[in-house]
Amino acid sequence: EVQLVESGGGLVQPGGSLRLFCAASGFTFSSYEMSWVRQAPGKGLEWVSHIRTGANAIFYADSVKGRFTISRDNAKNSLYLQMNSLRAEDTAVYYCARENIVAAGNDFDNWGQGTLVTVSS
Amino acid sequence: DIQMTQSPPSVSASIGDRVTITCRASQGISSWLAWYQQKPGKAPKLLIYAASSLQSGVPSRFSGSGSGTDFTLTISNLQPEDFATYYCQQAESFPLTFGGGTKVEIK
Numbered sequence: 001e002v003q004l005v006e007s008g009g010g011l012v013q014p015g016g017s018l019r020l021f022c023a024a025s026g027f028t029f030s031s032y033e034m035s036w037v038r039q040a041p042g043k044g045l046e047w048v049s050h051i052r053t054g055a056n057a058i059f060y061a062d063s064v065k066g067r068f069t070i071s072r073d074n075a076k077n078s079l080y081l082q083m084n085s086l087r088a089e090d091t092a093v094y095y096c097a098r099e100n101i102v103a104a105g106n107d108f109d110n111w112g113q114g115t116l117v118t119v120s121s
Numbered sequence: 122d123i124q125m126t127q128s129p130p131s132v133s134a135s136i137g138d139r140v141t142i143t144c145r146a147s148q149g150i151s152s153w154l155a156w157y158q159q160k161p162g163k164a165p166k167l168l169i170y171a172a173s174s175l176q177s178g179v180p181s182r183f184s185g186s187g188s189g190t191d192f193t194l195t196i197s198n199l200q201p202e203d204f205a206t207y208y209c210q211q212a213e214s215f216p217l218t219f220g221g222g223t224k225v226e227i228k
Binding site for chain 1: 122152153154155157159163164165166167170171174176208210212213214215216217218219220221222
């Protein structure tokens with residue numbers, strides 16, 4: 001069974017940092033591209049960042065570029081999101097999502113349960 | 122960036138109804154369009170990919186159509202478990218973008 005389990009969320013002050021983790025199991029992690037997607041309270045879905053299988057290509061939303069860093073450790077079946085210079089508008093549930101490789105598009109067939117990040121003083 | 126516009130923002134429907142949700146892309150995305158269902162407090166669930174391909178395990182009352190800039194998600198014979206929020210997502214290019222969502226509510 002495919003499982004994605006996020007952790008690392010919490011309360012942080014504006015300007016602070018946080019590192020999110022996504023532990024993957026039940027599939028060959030190194031063969032799948034991965035993304036982080038977030039959802040502010042009561043709002044819609046916002047894609048944040050994407051990483052290819054070998055981390056040879058990485059993409060960011062403009063809203064987080066220069067502040068967030070996505071990475072992965074295929075040996076540990078883990079995905080990460082380092083978040084620096086956090087702002088109130090970064091408050092959201094952060095999901096890690098596995099790319100659907102059945103089709104060649106960038107959509108997501110498995111999602112974690114999410115971890116809540118709250119940026120507030 | 123490709124903007125995704127979903128309509129309507131909400132729809133009230135009864136069990137057994139047919140519900141149609143539309144999604145328009147600001148530029149052509151071929152068939153690179155996905156639909157998700159999200160229930161409160163839960164992660165999104167992939168329903169449709171490549172505009173019209175049904176994800177494994179998803180009931181056949183869900184169907185998708187369209188290409189280019191205009192897409193449709195249809196739920197036939199609405200069931201109690203279908204009351205949720207639905208999102209479209211363009212899967213053609215980065216930055217990936219989602220529609221604003223359509224909440225399907227009980228009439």
